[in-house]
Amino acid sequence: MKRIIGLQARRKMRSQQVQKSQVKKIWDIPALLEAIPKLGAVIDLTNTDKYYKPEDVKAAGILHKKIIMPGRILPPENKVKEFMDAVDDFLGKDSDILLGVHCTHGLNRTGYMVCRYMRDRLGMSGKEAIKKFERARGYAIERIVYTSDLLKQNPAIDKERTNSKSATKRRHDFEYRSPLAEEYETETTRRRYR
DSSP: OTTEEEEEOOOOOOGGGOOGGGGGGSOOHHHHHHHOTTEEEEEEOOSOSOSOOHHHHHHTTOEEEEOOOOSSSOOOHHHHHHHHHHHHHHHHHOTTOEEEEEESSSSHHHHHHHHHHHHHTTOOOHHHHHHHHHHHHSSOOOOHHHHHHHHSOOHHHHHHHHHHHHHHHHHHSSOOOOOSOGGGOOHHHHHHHO
């Protein structure tokens, strides 16, 4: 998903503790907009409000959504739906904006929610979603609770695929096999056509 960016919220640092080498590492809204000028919306998945004020983000012309989400545990499905609806809403408002999503480190909760969106709304496999997120973010999702849940199949998509396959098999009474040589087949085509 090229329009969603995983961001990191950092702890506020008191001015007397900041060394010159650390100044560039401090996250602030002007620096973020300078680095990502097309950023048009932010979804905050932290379980706190200590990192920044949503009003400051909105004052900079960025849409903002706060979804309070504790770390290290799977979020309830109503939070997942709230996130997915917010992504659809923000990206639907302007086809050119980028959407920033963050938790504290921009990795575990962020990775889980972005991958859930790719799996459940875009129909990607959990494995493919994780691979794309980790490649784009540059770090692996660390919490097993998130990756193991993502690797479970989406029941709605599975049911649709199963119904589609069984209907095809009944109609044609044979299974389609890809004419491509095995070295060109992907995991998806092997699963789908064998």
